[in-house]
Amino acid sequence: MKTIAMILMTAAAVQAALPATGAEGESMIPLDSLSIRIIYDNVAPEEGFEAQWGFSCVVSGCGRTILFDTGGKGDVFMKNLTAAGISPSGIDIVVISHEHWDHVGGLGAFLEENREVIVYVPASFSDDLKKRISGGCASLVEVSEPVEIIPGVYSTGDMTGPVREQSLAIRTGGGTVVITGCAHPGIDRIVEKATEVTGGQALCVMGGFHLGGAGQARLEEISRQFDKSGVKYCGASHCTGDESIAYFAKRYGDRYIRLGAGRKINGSGLKGL
Numbered sequence: 001m002k003t004i005a006m007i008l009m010t011a012a013a014v015q016a017a018l019p020a021t022g023a024e025g026e027s028m029i030p031l032d033s034l035s036i037r038i039i040y041d042n043v044a045p046e047e048g049f050e051a052q053w054g055f056s057c058v059v060s061g062c063g064r065t066i067l068f069d070t071g072g073k074g075d076v077f078m079k080n081l082t083a084a085g086i087s088p089s090g091i092d093i094v095v096i097s098h099e100h101w102d103h104v105g106g107l108g109a110f111l112e113e114n115r116e117v118i119v120y121v122p123a124s125f126s127d128d129l130k131k132r133i134s135g136g137c138a139s140l141v142e143v144s145e146p147v148e149i150i151p152g153v154y155s156t157g158d159m160t161g162p163v164r165e166q167s168l169a170i171r172t173g174g175g176t177v178v179i180t181g182c183a184h185p186g187i188d189r190i191v192e193k194a195t196e197v198t199g200g201q202a203l204c205v206m207g208g209f210h211l212g213g214a215g216q217a218r219l220e221e222i223s224r225q226f227d228k229s230g231v232k233y234c235g236a237s238h239c240t241g242d243e244s245i246a247y248f249a250k251r252y253g254d255r256y257i258r259l260g261a262g263r264k265i266n267g268s269g270l271k272g273l
């Protein structure tokens with residue numbers, strides 16, 4: 001079994017081995033190269049994909065290919081990954097947002113196909129789950145504070161909330177792209193944190209917003225924070241709730257991003273403003 005010291009050493013060695021793409025702390029992902037493929041989602045699937053409760057996406061075009069969350073059911077996750085034409089061996093890094101079955105459930109099936117990945121989990125994960133994951137992957141990285149996973153791609157850190165959770169913040173030439181699992185700490189707090197971590201305005205936020213029955217006042221409060229942070233594109237899915245999804249779809253109009261298993265979001269499409 002790996003010790004914490006070994007895990008930390010491994011993470012440091014990996015970071016050191018990555019090519020720098022800019023001045024320290026200022027690496028930027030070219031928006032044109034960024035691509036996000038939704039692998040697992042419970043709303044409107046593309047043909048050939050199965051819709052099930054949960055969320056997962058693959059982020060590519062950042063120098064490393066990152067799997068963010070793994071959905072709930074291993075067989076459905078692997079089937080959808082295949083449908084997307086993505087080989088498990090093509091994934092370098094896995095980031096798990098939080099310890100809910102509909103985000104971590106597919107991880108075991110994935111690790112059976114590729115054990116060579118580095119897995120980033122919130123430090124607040126249970127010891128039992130951390131032990132099981134670290135035994136099945138190249139290294140486990142426990143995230144507490146915000147961290148630059150690869151140049152230009154950050155975790156917001158293990159944020160407090162009803163359930164602790166980390167989100168992805170990708171610094172691109174057009175602004176920060178924020179990807180959330182369930183957004184239990186609050187989608188507005190996450191977007192604000194993501195812009196703090198990357199040091200720039202938000203361009204886009206997508207994923208589960210956890211706003212079932214949120215009500216108009218809360219949705220407006222969130223919108224004010226989105227505007228303050230610079231959000232131009234929005235894609236709400238998974239646990240957001242139908243009424244809240246409809247609210248964001250109306251508010252963002254042709255800048256609303258429809259999600260669902262199989263959907264592909266290209267960074268090049270996020271600069272119509």
Ligand SMILES: [Zn+2]
Binds near residue numbers: 055100102182208238
């Ligand atoms: Zn969820």
Ligand SMILES: [Zn+2]
Binds near residue numbers: 098100163182184
């Ligand atoms: Zn959750």
